[in-house]
Amino acid sequence: MSMRDVLDISAYLVLGPENTLGRPVADVAGQAISVGFTCVQVRSKECSARELIACTAAVADEIARLGATDRVALLVDDRLDVVYAARQQGMKVDGVHVGQTDIPVEACRSLLGPDAIVGLSARADEMLEYVKTADMSLVDYLGVGPLHETPTKRDCGLASDGTIITKSLDDLRDLHIASPVPIVVGGGVKVADIPLVAQTGVDGFFVVSAVCGAENPQAAAAELVKAWQSAKNN
Ligand SMILES: Cc1ncc(COP(=O)(O)OP(=O)(O)O)c(N)n1
Numbered sequence: 001m002s003m004r005d006v007l008d009i010s011a012y013l014v015l016g017p018e019n020t021l022g023r024p025v026a027d028v029a030g031q032a033i034s035v036g037f038t039c040v041q042v043r044s045k046e047c048s049a050r051e052l053i054a055c056t057a058a059v060a061d062e063i064a065r066l067g068a069t070d071r072v073a074l075l076v077d078d079r080l081d082v083v084y085a086a087r088q089q090g091m092k093v094d095g096v097h098v099g100q101t102d103i104p105v106e107a108c109r110s111l112l113g114p115d116a117i118v119g120l121s122a123r124a125d126e127m128l129e130y131v132k133t134a135d136m137s138l139v140d141y142l143g144v145g146p147l148h149e150t151p152t153k154r155d156c157g158l159a160s161d162g163t164i165i166t167k168s169l170d171d172l173r174d175l176h177i178a179s180p181v182p183i184v185v186g187g188g189v190k191v192a193d194i195p196l197v198a199q200t201g202v203d204g205f206f207v208v209s210a211v212c213g214a215e216n217p218q219a220a221a222a223e224l225v226k227a228w229q230s231a232k233n234n
Pocket residue numbers: 012014041043077078097098099100102119120121122142143144153184186206
């Protein structure tokens with residue numbers, strides 16, 4: 001069975017060295033996984049390819065150390081080349097997350113093979129139309145946002161007139177109904193958002209700052225997971 005078959009995007013951590021306040025990326029990822037995070041994406045707009053490979057290796061080792069290799073998916077943002085190189089070096093890296101201006105999902109699937117996880121985000125203002133019309137057969141999930149404007153990704157939801165289009169809870173409900181693939185929601189997500197986001201029917205939340213910017217990442221991650229699980233169990 002591949003990670004594609006058991007993919008769980010309910011509690012999804014996105015992080016790189018620029019997010020962790022000087023703390024090792026693998027330590028922060030490990031703290032989140034140890035309290036129930038189900039998916040990790042290494043994302044850096046600053047690292048070189050070699051640095052990103054090393055960072056991904058450290059996270060893969062941490063996932064293995066926690067005995068979570070078979071249940072926690074490890075992805076890399078944007079860098080299909082990094083996933084390929086990491087795999088060539090023997091690392092278990094499960095896939096890649098790309099956006100509309102990144103390398104196409106066809107190339108990701110073709111290079112990484114049928115067992116890889118390929119995540120995709122679409123432009124905020126076109127998302128509903130996109131999920132209704134695009135061929136989603138190569139994609140495992142959609143990353144949707146922002147729920148709130150976020151300094152972590154200033155262009156998220158940026159419209160041509162310079163305003164930021166955020167996703168309402170109704171938008172999320174509509175997307176959940178229309179989408180043929182699971183949806184994970186991010187962008188400024190905090191623990192207080194979790195109950196209402198969970199109630200829209202979407203499959204998960206993703207965060208950078210709510211965990212990486214916390215004084216105690218493990219406690220913050222635990223609170224997020226607990227909020228998600230109790231909302232879904234009610
Ligand atoms: C889970 C998840 N969803 C959305 C994104 C955003 O990806 P993208 O639009 O390619 O933007 P960058 O992250 O590359 O700035 C994501 N990374 N992860």
